[in-house]
Amino acid sequence: xxxxxxxxxxxxxxxxxxxxxxxxxxxxxxxxxxxxxxxxxxxxxxxxxxxxxxxxxxxxxxxxxxxxxxxxxxxxxxxxxxxxxxxxxxxxxxxxxxxxxxxxxxxxxxxxxxxxxxxxxxxxxxxxxxxxxxxxxxxxxxxxxxxxxxxxxxxxxxxxxxxxxxxxxxxxxxxxxxxxxxxxxxxxxxxxxxxxxxxxxxxxxxxxxxxxxxxxxxxxxxxxxxxxxxxxxxxxxxxxxxxxxxxxxxxxxxxxxxxxxxxxxxxxxxxxxxxxxxxxxxxxxxxxxxxxxxxxxxxxxxxxxxxxxxxxxxxxxxxxxxxxxxxxxxxxxxxxxxxxxxxxxxxxxxxxxxxxxxxxxxxxxxxxxxxxxxxxxxxxxxxxxxxxxxxxxxxxxxxxxxxxxxxxxxxxxxxxxxxxxxxxxxxxxxxxxxxxxxxxxxxxxxxxxxxxxxxxxxxxxxxxxxxxxxxxxxxxxxxxxxxxxxxxxxxxxxxxxxxxx
Amino acid sequence: xxxxxxxxxxxxxxxxxxxxxxxxxxxxxxxxxxxxxxxxxxxxxxxxxxxxxxxxxxxxxxxxxxxxxxxxxxxxxxxxxxxxxxxxxxxxxxxxxxxxxxxxxxxxxxx
Numbered sequence: 001x002x003x004x005x006x007x008x009x010x011x012x013x014x015x016x017x018x019x020x021x022x023x024x025x026x027x028x029x030x031x032x033x034x035x036x037x038x039x040x041x042x043x044x045x046x047x048x049x050x051x052x053x054x055x056x057x058x059x060x061x062x063x064x065x066x067x068x069x070x071x072x073x074x075x076x077x078x079x080x081x082x083x084x085x086x087x088x089x090x091x092x093x094x095x096x097x098x099x100x101x102x103x104x105x106x107x108x109x110x111x112x113x114x115x116x117x118x119x120x121x122x123x124x125x126x127x128x129x130x131x132x133x134x135x136x137x138x139x140x141x142x143x144x145x146x147x148x149x150x151x152x153x154x155x156x157x158x159x160x161x162x163x164x165x166x167x168x169x170x171x172x173x174x175x176x177x178x179x180x181x182x183x184x185x186x187x188x189x190x191x192x193x194x195x196x197x198x199x200x201x202x203x204x205x206x207x208x209x210x211x212x213x214x215x216x217x218x219x220x221x222x223x224x225x226x227x228x229x230x231x232x233x234x235x236x237x238x239x240x241x242x243x244x245x246x247x248x249x250x251x252x253x254x255x256x257x258x259x260x261x262x263x264x265x266x267x268x269x270x271x272x273x274x275x276x277x278x279x280x281x282x283x284x285x286x287x288x289x290x291x292x293x294x295x296x297x298x299x300x301x302x303x304x305x306x307x308x309x310x311x312x313x314x315x316x317x318x319x320x321x322x323x324x325x326x327x328x329x330x331x332x333x334x335x336x337x338x339x340x341x342x343x344x345x346x347x348x349x350x351x352x353x354x355x356x357x358x359x360x361x362x363x364x365x366x367x368x369x370x371x372x373x374x375x376x377x378x379x380x381x382x383x384x385x386x387x388x389x390x391x392x393x394x395x396x397x398x399x400x401x402x403x404x405x406x407x408x409x410x411x412x413x414x415x416x417x418x419x420x421x422x423x424x425x426x427x428x429x430x431x432x433x434x435x436x437x438x439x440x441x442x443x444x445x446x447x448x449x450x451x452x453x454x455x456x457x458x459x460x461x462x463x464x465x466x467x468x469x470x471x472x473x474x475x476x477x478x479x480x481x482x483x484x485x486x487x488x489x490x491x492x493x494x495x496x497x498x499x500x501x
Numbered sequence: 502x503x504x505x506x507x508x509x510x511x512x513x514x515x516x517x518x519x520x521x522x523x524x525x526x527x528x529x530x531x532x533x534x535x536x537x538x539x540x541x542x543x544x545x546x547x548x549x550x551x552x553x554x555x556x557x558x559x560x561x562x563x564x565x566x567x568x569x570x571x572x573x574x575x576x577x578x579x580x581x582x583x584x585x586x587x588x589x590x591x592x593x594x595x596x597x598x599x600x601x602x603x604x605x606x607x608x609x610x611x612x
Contacts (some may be wrong), residue, residue, distance in 0.1 A: 074559075117537060132573055132576070135577075136580065138585070139580045139583075143580075143584060143587060146584075146587055146591075147587060150591060150594075153594065155598050155609050156609050158591055158594050159607050159608075160599060160606075161502075161591055162524065162588070162591045162592060162595060164585065165587060165588050165591060166518065166528075166531060166588070167529045169534075169535075169584050169585075169588065170518055170531060170534065172513070172580075172584070173531075173534045173535055173537075173538050175510075176542075176577060177511070177540045177541065178536050180538065180541055180542050180545060180570075180573075183545065183569075183570070183573075184545050187568070343543075386547055413608065459602055477536050481586060491537070
């Protein structure tokens with residue numbers, strides 16, 4: 001198991017290098033390489049999740065000496081396993097979709113190069129057990145995403161990317177300053193070791209680092225009030241990249257990193273738990289209020305991403321096993337239905353050339369696959385029963401009630417209703433309302449349909465993740481790992497300390 | 502003392518980021534913030550009278566400075582270089598499209 005861990009970073013990094021070199025003669029080579037790489041990564045991540053257990057890989061063979069870690073480690077546990085599957089699953093859907101979609105753009109090989117760099121950064125960020133290494137991987141993923149947002153090089157894309165890179169750059173300095181403070185406090189960078197040195201103490205350097213992490217990673221995760229860049233940046237990118245950014249990037253380098261640092265390194269306290277709850281509720285409510293008035297399809301989806309990330313943070317912030325499991329469940333569900341919605345928006349734009357809902361109409365009959373899958377995704381995000389979004393929202397609300405947080409539960413219900421209203425509007429104007437001046441369109445190309453259908457099936461099937469027998473494989477280990485706190489995380493290190501033969 | 506100077510430098514960068522309207526000045530503000538964090542890391546590893554961290558037989562009298570922050574700073578400078586190169590490229594492209602460096606007049610996106 002350990003030997004697989006470095007491959008999650010090496011494989012996309014190596015392919016990212018090979019793509020521009022090998023696809024000089026024929027751009028189709030880039031398609032093949034990108035898809036093969038993502039398929040292999042998905043297979044490996046499913047294997048890592050189902051293989052269960054925990055594994056630690058020490059880079060370069062620098063194992064800890066007398067319990068003090070010297071080298072950089074990659075750590076696989078339930079939480080990182082779950083994130084790996086989400087990242088690589090959405091990644092594969094996005095590359096399959098790109099085969100047809102990227103014909104609108106030039107420089108296909110550079111696109112795949114940046115895409116794979118982003119995947120390498122995210123895989124590394126969810127696996128690493130080292131504070132500074134986490135910062136480096138976050139930066140790899142971020143820099144690739146800045147460039148991908150500007151990929152089309154039109155006015156709006158450049159403008160959005162500039163705002164994104166300025167705020168993202170500032171967020172990175174916050175994170176690095178937090179890492180430096182923790183190093184000054186503990187003299188170590190290994191997360192498990194830092195956690196055991198801090199031991200849950202709340203002295204000024206640790207609190208300062210906590211504030212810096214919340215601000216820096218909150219910016220990366222686009223929590224209200226740090227959300228200003230997201231509604232510009234996510235719609236401007238090419239559709240598969242929007243799907244990756246909203247679907248997994250803000251979670252892998254924002255939510256995941258925040259959860260890992262708060263729960264496993266600094267240790268969750270009532271104060272930090274309340275910070276998460278308030279930020280979560282603010283994003284949930286703020287995002288949906290801003291979304292309701294939008295007429296640009298992708299911009300509306302971007303605001304809903306803020307709102308749905310609020311649900312995830314709210315669930316995780318509760319700190320109870322049920323709440324954390326529900327938050328993580330909503331995280332993977334949101335990855336599938338939000339990516340699907342962005343792919344739908346891309347398919348509509350590909351055929352009709354518009355993202356303005358008032359200029360669409362009647363597309364459900366002309367683009368049956370796009371219309372049908374967007375219906376599934378809209379029902380999922382709005383929380384209508386047979387789909388996965390219903391189960392995770394219900395679980396979050398139940399968890400709020402069980403924790404005695406009635407106010408948050410009420411807001412979660414209200415926001416869910418407003419989400420439903422907003423997506424009813426999308427379906428009516430975009431896909432059903434047959435106006436006379438509606439655009440004529442045909443169904444999207446095959447590879448795009450395959451990606452959308454795959455994600456739609458997942459939207460239906462993933463409700464099953466909450467069934468007890470399935471949950472015990474995928475969600476419970478991750479949730480237990482989060483709730484167990486720093487002491488349990490540090491024990492991973494002690495296991496790794498066993499002397500070699 | 503030196504820590505508070507580093508902190509002031511960081512705040513100078515943050516102030517510039519929040520108030521300046523020229524894209525190039527915004528880029529420079531981010532550079533100042535990154536420099537402040539790098540300086541902070543270097544200062545962390547500094548020891549009074551410490552020698553360069555190259556181990557020699559017998560050791561040195563004053564001990565060594567902490568080598569880890571130096572390694573971190575090298576990495577962080579390289580990352581900063583990448584981000585800033587991208588930022589400068591973007592603001593030049595923005596100038597080509599909009600004919601201005603004024604962020605207040607680069608406003609096509611709304612809401």
